[in-house]
Amino acid sequence: MDNPINQNICDFFDYHDKLRNSIINAEFDYQSEVNRMVLLFVLIDSLSVSISPEENNVRERFKSFIKKFSDWGNNERYSLVQIYYAIKEGKIEISEDLFVYIEKKIKSKIRGQVFNPDFDEVLNSPNLIKNNLSKIDKYSYLELLWRFRNYLIHEFRIPGRGWNISDGDKIYYFSVSVDDEIKRGEYTWELIFPIQYINLLVKNSIFNAKKYCLEKELDPSKSFDYNTLWT
Template sequence: MSQVELKENIEMYINAVNEIRDSMNIIKGERYLANHKKTLLFSIIDMLSKGVFGENYGGNRTTMFEKFILMFCEWEHAERISLQQLVHLLNRTEEKQFSRLKDYAKTELYKFPSSIPVPFSYDPTYKELKKLMPKGESTILGVELLSLKHVSLLWKLRNSLVHEARAKGSSQLFDFESEPHYIHYSTIGTDSENNLIETEERWEMYHPVGFFNKLIDTALVNLRDYLEEQSINPYNNYDFDPLWIEVKQKDF
């Protein structure tokens, strides 16, 4: 295939992706509309990762998804560790070796402003937290600290929506915010004298629909250049065989 033909194929591919995405963004609904749009936009990300990586990484969808986000989407907080998730995890262990990390995490979470959407820039980096982990340890209760990265948690959200039609985290409260963020919730009760008091507080994550469109917009720009530089025809990474099932052995 000539370079001109390659560029034509790449342009046709990107135009097709945008056409499909446009049809997703105009769907209508009520209570669960945001979830449905996110589910569909996740499928675009899956499609693009397949187009660029093919069967690389052994066709491992998790790896392909995370690599794609990190390589093409320019999400600056993708590799930060979710403080909210870290605190939830640490609350489940009483091991003293994690006391320093637990104190730090709870102190930092307490600093989150409760009246506004809190961006993920408030979250620590892996390097910052690694210093507080027990020497030689990388897991808490068998959970890798790196699995609390936002890019990994985004994969968890994707699976929940795609396979269970169920979102994780908060519902939308701040219409003006297009970046992922934390939302503060309080439960109000009464004390022994019937005075109103805060009996519980928690933080929940929310990923707006606009965030997914931003990821895809950025990825398409970077993807076009990458496909051309690496001479990758994305159509070659999809199965267009009229036989829907995979043949396991060849008959000569």
């Protein structure tokens, strides 16, 4: 490779892909999946800095990077399940027609089913959501991914009451019984981001960010400070 910038770009992203592969195959004495997820999100943070070093808002940098490079089709969809529970807990109020729509969709699911975000077809009903966007924005899958990342990074745990029951790379919902004598027989729908889904986001992002940098001749390693002084 004659162009030194191109060589630097390839070396940088090849290094990150080797890290990704090492992380996804790593084994730990305890909580292996949580450990691997934390490290994969750290890798996403590193990649996002390499592309947008001027953006100091970590949240905006993270979301922008995922939207641009991860090839994730669901990032702008909304989680009807999360919106439903937010309404039940009094965190948001939405129009009556949207609430009726959401409640009907939720109650159409049978305990024990597993379903994916294609269930959230409310985005195909713009008349329903146009007056509610500001209220439900925090329940987009991209925003939920950011919150999921924060639980892992800052609290070292996966949010919610569910656990991964799939080896696949798609996000999904499944039902979990409520462990309460008073609420015996009740259950909740839990949103699950599997480890292989996070791995796929990172893998796609590395490939697409590398392609972007090669096209723009942008050396991502220049985004980092390698000086002796740390501050």
